[in-house]
Amino acid sequence: MQRFVNHADFIVEDMMKGIEKARPELEILSENDHVMKLKAAPIASKVGLVSGGGSGHEPAFLGYVGHQMLDAVAVGEVFSSPPAQAFYDAFMSVDSGNGVACLFGNYAGDNMNVKMAVDMCLDEGVEVKYVVATDDVSSSPKETKEKRHGIAGGVFMWKVAGAKASQGATLDEVIRVAQKTVNQTRSICVGLSSCTIPAVGKPNFHIDEGKMEFGIGHHGEPGMHVEDLKSAKDIAKDMVKAVVDDLEVKADETLSVIVSGLGATPIMELYVLYNDIESELQARNINIDKVLVGNYVTSLDMNGAALTIMRMDDELHELLEVEADSMGLRV
Amino acid sequence: MQRFVNHADFIVEDMMKGIEKARPELEILSENDHVMKLKAAPIASKVGLVSGGGSGHEPAFLGYVGHQMLDAVAVGEVFSSPPAQAFYDAFMSVDSGNGVACLFGNYAGDNMNVKMAVDMCLDEGVEVKYVVATDDVSSSPKETKEKRHGIAGGVFMWKVAGAKASQGATLDEVIRVAQKTVNQTRSICVGLSSCTIPAVGKPNFHIDEGKMEFGIGHHGEPGMHVEDLKSAKDIAKDMVKAVVDDLEVKADETLSVIVSGLGATPIMELYVLYNDIESELQARNINIDKVLVGNYVTSLDMNGAALTIMRMDDELHELLEVEADSMGLRV
The missing domain is CATH 3.30.1180.20 (Dihydroxyacetone kinase; domain 2)
Structure with missing residues (x-):
């Protein structure tokens, strides 16, 4: 294996440290080293935007945290979902009282962990709604297109929702445009x-x-x-x-x-x-x-x-x- | 060879057509299909900036043509220098009467072809000066550092010179800052x-x-x-x-x-x-x-x-x- 790596078990942590050092606008959440957030978040009066998923898809998902893009991401190990706690910490870290939209790709682990984290937030009085990208036409027939996986289509979803949220849209409006990108x-x-x-x-x-x-x-x-x-x-x-x-x-x-x-x-x-x-x-x-x-x-x-x-x-x-x-x- | 290619002999042409279609600010020069230029060039009162070299280093060199960056590049076949004619056509296509700076990496073929093209321009009354990047420390000892090849250091040279030229600097001033980046x-x-x-x-x-x-x-x-x-x-x-x-x-x-x-x-x-x-x-x-x-x-x-x-x-x-x-x- 011809790789730039120290220990394969810590490749995600090392990558995250490198990104934090290279990008002054980003920070690893102090409470959870598998969450990367925009330093500026939570942004007053703005819906918080979160994504997350397994590592190995860089620049996704971390690379779409930024100005008028995502506010935070939950970062999983290579090709595996972040735990519910990481999604929860990401949600809580970007909520400014206007709710949080979680925009992620359709994989079993991510689905389960996002839903658990959404429930955990509800207990804290923080509203999180989500949209699941299902753009990969090869992963299920058209009749069951809700079962399809999310791949590069997420980039359009994050860009469109990020722009909408930056204009002061409500959580429902952000969810509507994100779902529209998935449909289209x-x-x-x-x-x-x-x-x-x-x-x-x-x-x-x-x-x-x-x-x-x-x-x-x-x-x-x-x-x-x-x-x-x-x-x-x-x-x-x-x-x-x-x-x-x-x-x-x-x-x-x-x-x-x-x-x-x-x-x-x-x-x-x-x-x-x-x-x-x-x-x-x-x-x-x-x-x-x-x-x-x-x-x-x-x-x-x-x-x-x-x-x-x-x-x-x-x-x-x-x-x-x-x-x-x-x-x-x-x- | 696992590749996205039609015919290996035309991979550079196909790539250039793809870039021209994807980037509305760029165009392949009508007189020479191995020159990519900014549509807006020549830009009045601005020194023209040109680079060039073999293909296979993408986004270099084509990818650094842009707003306040390079005005044109001469595009060679994979890992081989563009001919003198391509450099000449690139120079002539971006000259607004303020002269042209050619900022390229130190390789024998590029050196020879740039110098021939500079002479051809002189015959037409167009002044071209050049700076040669020599950042690769492994390619020659320090005592003969002028023999070193140019690699990723060109990015700093193009960015710095592009900014300087956009501020209305003279050809000599642009050459000075470009040479400074090479020295540093x-x-x-x-x-x-x-x-x-x-x-x-x-x-x-x-x-x-x-x-x-x-x-x-x-x-x-x-x-x-x-x-x-x-x-x-x-x-x-x-x-x-x-x-x-x-x-x-x-x-x-x-x-x-x-x-x-x-x-x-x-x-x-x-x-x-x-x-x-x-x-x-x-x-x-x-x-x-x-x-x-x-x-x-x-x-x-x-x-x-x-x-x-x-x-x-x-x-x-x-x-x-x-x-x-x-x-x-x-x-």
Whole structure:
């Protein structure tokens, strides 16, 4: 395992210390070393925004704490949910009396721990509502789309909700726009090679040379199918079809797009892929609003890419345009 | 070779098309498809700023074209210099009558082609001066430091010169601050695994499992030595020593720092490494001003990291604080 690490069991703690030192606007919560928060939070008269999840997806989730973005995140070990206590501490640390919105991705552990933490807050008189991202079209059929996992679509959710909260919106208004991004967002991943969890020390799945896994999950969950590695153009075509068909996007509609690397994919190739994705959308007469290409939600050192689309309207367009400043996204 | 690519021989063109589509402020020069420029350039009354070099280092060099950053770049094939004609076309496309500064990294091909292009411009009455980055301490001994290669230190040079040019400085003033960043900047790389040039299809060097190459170059040039893979803390100690000793940084001086991944290194590990680098600098009573951690100058899919330090003074501090907006860096 070729890694920059001291002890694999403390890689998350060491990363968090590094982030706290590198980013003066952030701090590790003194009561819980698995919560990273904006120093400025709680912000008076603003709904608190929290996310959380397993580590290994950097810059998610920590990297989206920032000005007019998230106020805090609960940080789990690599690929595993933070405990309920971490979500609870994150919620309590950012509540200014206006309630807290928890915006996270749909995984069993996160779901369970968020719900426990929400109940714990209720006992303290702090209202927490939540929205669960379910953008990964490969993780469950359309008929059971509420069972789908959340992947890079969270970036749109955090940006939109962060902007709305910064405008003084109520908790219900923040929850409404966050849920709207979930309803309007779809993602699909393609994996070209595996990733290695530091504490395990060997790849947690395998993709043969010359093959690709279409629809792979962010932790290596099996995709829709394994097939021969295609050209970027053909991969782009399949990825666009998967998300556009599922969201039922029609000609003349407008999308915002994220192409996120999964960790080990050269930036050069993300733009090669985006070039073909854009051509494919153009061929369908679909308009493109915002475009993000880079490492937005990763899976350790997995080689692969995710395509995320969000159907736009005037409200979402305006909220994406609002100034924001975080490690993972600046507008 | 597990890659998102159509034809390896056209990967650079495809990437450039993708970037042009994703970034509305940029355009491929109509006369030369290996030049990317800011649409707004040439900017009246401003010195034009150009860089260039081989591809495969994304977001360098293209990603530093932007508002108050570079005005254009000449784009070479993977790991090879752009031809003189590309530098010439880049220079001519951004000159507003105030001259052009070419700020590039020290490699034989780039040196030769920049100098030819400078002469070609002179024939047209356009003045171009240049500064050559030589930050890689491993590539030549201190006695012959003018022979050293340029690596991630270019980011500081482009940022500082971009800010200075945006303030209406003359060509000589821009050249002065760019040269100052070179004089004050040192870098060192550590490689944990090789990279693969798409048109070649197999790794262009090899690092054994359990080993690391200290001082590796950005194209896999042999480093100072191969040794057993150390802990992040020990690697950080060696990296800090290499650059701090070479620059003769003393206690109570102030540095700005870049920790750049080389392409395939998880972001998590870059922060683990930064945590130890910061501790090492603290132990030497060295102050830290700006910190950048991420993929700033890469080498395709190489697993490794570079540490860059720049000795700060009031002028450099003020120029690093000036607003800037590019794919690779936003302030």
